[in-house]
Amino acid sequence: MTMHRRDFLRAGSAGFALAAAGCAWMPGAAPKARVAVVGGGFGGATVAKHIRLLDSSIEVVLIEPNEAFVSCPISNMVLGGFKTMADITTSYAGLARHGVRVVRDTATAIDLEKKQVRLARGDAVAFDRVVVSPGVDFIWEQLPAMATAEAQARVLHAWKAGAQTLELRRRLEAMPEGGVYVLSVPEAPYRCPPGPYERACQVAAYFKARKPRAKVLLLDANADVTSKGPLFKKAWADHYKDIIEYRPNSKAVDVDWRNSTVKLEFADVKADVLNVLPPMKAGTIAAPYITANRRWCEVDWTTYESKAAKGVHVLGDSLQIAPAMPKSGSMANGHGRVCAAAVVALLNNEAPNPSPTLINTCYSMVSDKLAIHVASVHKYDEKDRTMKAVPGSGGVSSGASEVEGAYTMNWAANIWADALA
Numbered sequence: 001m002t003m004h005r006r007d008f009l010r011a012g013s014a015g016f017a018l019a020a021a022g023c024a025w026m027p028g029a030a031p032k033a034r035v036a037v038v039g040g041g042f043g044g045a046t047v048a049k050h051i052r053l054l055d056s057s058i059e060v061v062l063i064e065p066n067e068a069f070v071s072c073p074i075s076n077m078v079l080g081g082f083k084t085m086a087d088i089t090t091s092y093a094g095l096a097r098h099g100v101r102v103v104r105d106t107a108t109a110i111d112l113e114k115k116q117v118r119l120a121r122g123d124a125v126a127f128d129r130v131v132v133s134p135g136v137d138f139i140w141e142q143l144p145a146m147a148t149a150e151a152q153a154r155v156l157h158a159w160k161a162g163a164q165t166l167e168l169r170r171r172l173e174a175m176p177e178g179g180v181y182v183l184s185v186p187e188a189p190y191r192c193p194p195g196p197y198e199r200a201c202q203v204a205a206y207f208k209a210r211k212p213r214a215k216v217l218l219l220d221a222n223a224d225v226t227s228k229g230p231l232f233k234k235a236w237a238d239h240y241k242d243i244i245e246y247r248p249n250s251k252a253v254d255v256d257w258r259n260s261t262v263k264l265e266f267a268d269v270k271a272d273v274l275n276v277l278p279p280m281k282a283g284t285i286a287a288p289y290i291t292a293n294r295r296w297c298e299v300d301w302t303t304y305e306s307k308a309a310k311g312v313h314v315l316g317d318s319l320q321i322a323p324a325m326p327k328s329g330s331m332a333n334g335h336g337r338v339c340a341a342a343v344v345a346l347l348n349n350e351a352p353n354p355s356p357t358l359i360n361t362c363y364s365m366v367s368d369k370l371a372i373h374v375a376s377v378h379k380y381d382e383k384d385r386t387m388k389a390v391p392g393s394g395g396v397s398s399g400a401s402e403v404e405g406a407y408t409m410n411w412a413a414n415i416w417a418d419a420l421a
């Protein structure tokens, strides 16, 4: 029988990766199956590692363009000047130690007929099942003047941690004393509901220490703070009374980027440093699996298999959320664990767990040391085929505390390790 180049690559690459990783699986031994994972963030890294932990005879290839994982959680503290990029960066070496083959490339298409992920630079990656966890992309059409690369370089979002996080910090440092930092928040749902309010606190903490006459103006498209509202408002009143101004019902409709001005429905607001979070949708590579509001992907919550395509699983922020489910790293990590177990079951001709549970804890640092949290438990409802928050299972902090600040750092270290170590 002739061995196709693809099959050769499959056996060869798998044998090499696992031999390099020191695993028991012998070079050249045929893998049971191959899973391709697109995106090495919270969802993708978790599913890749946990498939290998559950069944080391399944080959896993993770496709990710970035050299290392940079965490959005804690990235607001880089803006505050309390953490560095090194503090929020983790190498992919831990995944390689589990026998995951990490391919540094961008997926350009998923060919379901050929069962291949096509890459921008390298050879296509064949798969038996594919998991897609590309996070969010932005709906620039809703801010028409922001369509060009030049505009996007001038007005930052810093909502994907990395180069923009550093550049925004640089601009805040360069902003003159007495200047105004404007943060524009889109209508929910968007990545990390409390993230913008935490960002306002972090920037305000920096101003309080270094530029006490500077202001943070929070322009929120929503009618009220979308997460931990009373706790954030108390933190603003207690610590940043003359620094943070909150304006609800202030939806951005465009940006005059040449003049650092955000255009609201009935007013224009000029900033010294302008930070606009555009409306969001599923990451572009997941576009064929978008089934809800032309923005998000629906799945079977027991397997994370797309409602639009068999054999394709979607995780993380790209999903159409179930009721009361935030778009968070905590959730994406949970999706990755449940999906890993389901994919392993399916590839072993077993039934996936019919009743998965997810737990979310979301901390927000309101200063360099003080934090608040919200937590919830979500259980699969077999009748309605969706995840539902378990009544009475969740809760919020009674107030900001240093103890919670320490928990926040523990939470981050734990989730980075669960996904990547």
Ligand SMILES: Cc1cc2nc3c(=O)[nH]c(=O)nc-3n(C[C@H](O)[C@H](O)[C@H](O)COP(=O)(O)OP(=O)(O)OC[C@H]3O[C@@H](n4cnc5c(N)ncnc54)[C@H](O)[C@@H]3O)c2cc1C
Pocket: 038, 039, 040, 041, 042, 043, 044, 063, 064, 065, 066, 071, 072, 073, 074, 075, 076, 105, 106, 107, 108, 133, 134, 135, 136, 158, 159, 160, 161, 191, 192, 195, 283, 284, 285, 315, 316, 317, 318, 327, 328, 329, 330, 331, 332, 361, 362, 363, 364
């Ligand atoms: C400022 C901020 C603070 C936050 N704080 C918290 C917090 O405290 N707690 C919390 O739980 N969550 C927090 N979040 C939310 C959290 O970061 C996201 O919910 C989480 O990252 C979602 O995981 P994901 O796997 O869906 O996407 P990501 O983690 O963004 O991973 C997506 C990956 O896919 C890759 N990718 C995209 N397209 C392709 C392609 N075509 N080919 C290959 N790879 C591709 C990207 O490079 C990226 O690495 C915060 C977010 C922000 C912005």
